[in-house]
Amino acid sequence: MRNQSKYIILAFLSITTLVGGCKKDFLNQAPESSLTNANFWKTESDLKQGVVGAYSSLRGMGTFSYWVFGEMRSDNTTFQYNAPQRGQENRELVDQLLVNSTNTLIQDYWRDCYVAISRCNDVLNNVGRIEMPAAAKSQATGEVKFLRAFHYFNLVRQFGGVPLRLEAIKSPGEAPSKGRASVDEVYKQIITDLTDAANELPDVGSYPASEKGRATKGAANALLGEVYLTQKKFGEALTTLRKVTGYSLLSAYKDIFLTTNKNNAESIFEIQYYSTAGTNLSSNFMYQFAPFNSGTAVTNDPGTNLNFNSGWNTPTTDLIAAYESGDLRKDVSLAEGFTSGSGFVAVPYVRKYNQGFVQPGQTNVNFPVSRYADVLLMIAECLNEQGFAPDGEAFGLLNQIRRRAGLNAKTFDNPIPALKVSSQAAFRIAIDQERKVELAFENHRWYDLVRTGTAIPVLTAHGQREIAKNPSQFPAGSYQPTQNKLLLPIPQREVNLDNLPQNPQ
Template sequence: MKKIFLSIAVLTMMSSCNDYLDIPVEGATDASNFFKTENDAMLGTNAIYSFLRSWENSAFPYQFVFGVPADDVVKGSNPGDASFINAYDQFTYTTSDEGIRGYWIGQWQAVNRCNQVLTKVPAIEMNAALKTRLLAEARMLRAYFYFNLVRIYGGVPILDSLKESYNNIPRSSVDEVYNFIISDLTSAAADLPQSYGAGDQGRVTKGAALGLLSKVYLYKKDWQKAYDTSNQVIAMGYSLDPDFNHLFRIAGEFGSESVFEVNCECSPQFGGSQYAEVQGVRNQFGWGFFTPSQALENAFEPGDIRKELTILRNGETTPEGDLIAMGDPNSVTTYNQKVYVPTSQNNNACGYGSRQNIRILRFAEILLINAEAANEMGNIATATLNLNKVRTRAQLAATTATNQAALRTAIWRERRVELAMEGDRFVDLVRTGQAATVLASYGFKAGKNELFPIPLDAINQSNGLFTQNPGY
């Protein structure tokens, strides 16, 4: 059994925000009476981690913006169930859509939790080394939330203190937000440890900070820094799990491939996570939403073992011995196998799949980041080497690509199948300039749908400081 490090955070985390973010926490204590002791500092930092497993960050709103808009994910369930989700598949959502608003609110709540720690903890008399580490954890996590915001909404306000609300200052540019993220990650990487003891599994590490930094540089197309930073991570001793199925099961959690992973163990304080439940096999393990598309099925090469270990089908028996029921003929028939928790390993004290950790960044992606950056710099040999490491694990032959253009396409395709159903496809299509072509038949409009709209009430409450994204 994993030791859960998350404790009950007795903060009113929204104390510095206006009504738009003022969502009460049952049984909470006002933050003005908190952050007095070393234990308070730990609880406040743990409250940031608790958000990683929250509904807003990993269940429905997350899938609305990172999942369904891609060509690899469909709404799921049956046609009449939560039909409003179709707006994300068809790019017909509006500035008043609750999913867009929910994700926006959630990320700002998380940023505020980070800023509580970064503002209050420095004044606490406590162990200096622990203080330094907790502040680094908060910076790393703040960078992650800002990375989510900038990829979905574009330029957003930069808040590095509790002195002002986000809707009282203008949006910063995309470059300014990325520079803020880079600053936080660079600072965090300098102070974070490379590993923790068993009781602290899931806390962010130096490798997580550098790994996320390499991904940020990838999005900025700063190829040299993406290459150099991913090389730092490669040198840290991570390795691919030789068994792709094991990688996503309980036994594979926090394994050799884990760079940034959310601890979702069921606990009395927090329950578990609904990340797996909302995607689980309908009427057997979960709700049956956010399921693989036919386009994703078609993307796998013949012989790629990842296909059947990514897509769970009605009527099949899993390697762990569960027979997947045939189900309602009006519902979808395939599901995301990466979130599957075997019946024998489920913790019935919480909802189905509550033990399923969320893999945010894996070593396989670090290799593909390195390969893409190397290829863009003309280093075909290194790009091919690291691409083939990922393909070998999938029991595929070495790539046949021999020039930069062909290798670029091969690396993009490898990202699609390796990271399938993990929330990267839509933003990958946007960053690589493929979205307007690949998603045209779904209703994607170039110059508009690369970003989601700023929620209407956020625009209204900004007193004219926010400009809306183009096309909305």
């Protein structure tokens, strides 16, 4: 929808990331080129544009870093091996669990997270200077606290303890950090930010249509619930997740991802993209995930040539096999190949974001961060961890998701072995299975594997199957997960410049 949730890249200074521009509707504002703290942060409009800048950081990471580190490191996706074009081996090494501290993708991810955090800090450090209604000021504060917590949650799960930067940097002398905070210290700050955000943000129903897509009370509670779940604080997680109200499952899974249905009743938070003439606000997932040898068969875009930037986030045989017969989500989420002039080519690709293009190379597709289905499955998981209850509430929540997918219910004493869930351990497996296929390609799988302690056995078996397909394609040591490798190495540049201790590899 043209008036909903439009972003634009803003001009930001290197560290202070100051923003400005003319007023249009939500998150659609143009930059000015010479702004400083002295002439900015004076009006409510300035503050709103600062918040826009904090949101805009999501767009670039959404089109690359999030799925590279959230899906390709897992057993859900891999890459299409491109023998003639070997210029993207740094991406392949992420998938193969061979990434090292000099990999540019890790450096970019770290930098982009901290630029985003700096933008949040800039808003928080200057909001008190501006005369404006208290409610608007509170909302702006809640939005950037939600975003700061989101970035730190990603950082702590990927790197462990990281520097906690909670103030805007005003001079080069302030650039060095105080070193790596502990994991517990980072989580404490995340919980503080999300608790504040949940108290300060409006409910989803309070936003007008033109403002849909902003962080809400529900988004803050959904993320906070996931934080508690990651810490295995199941009671706190359950209490928090039950506060996520005002949302509902759509009746058809396929409708969730339509560009005509952005920010729908099931959507809790999405990264917003928008394509129209004269802007660079679009997404491009369809092109990156299409097989590089598919021509226009997958994208139907004769104006865009596919190259070495395509063939990524490719569904694995493990994921394809995880779908039960008759699961309506499978054909929405992926295809097992494409048809060209020479016939069927068995190269799988992600279909979930293949919703057509607006201009050559540009799509309007948003990226889901949090959905109500995810919340229901997390509630079911918490209930089971607090005590297995045969055919209890947790079963009901699990089966809501399954019924929409066209599948039969799983029950305690089901006579069909595949549908029988007779213990707490069996219910854990059922939840893992459902999250794997329901949330496929939405950047949950890596974190689920690590959170549940199943990453090493699952990825070891997955890697053996991948290597067996074509052993000559894989460097020595591929797909050999260890406890140390569940954390990314700290970028070597940060180790050198900020004197940070390195993660053992």
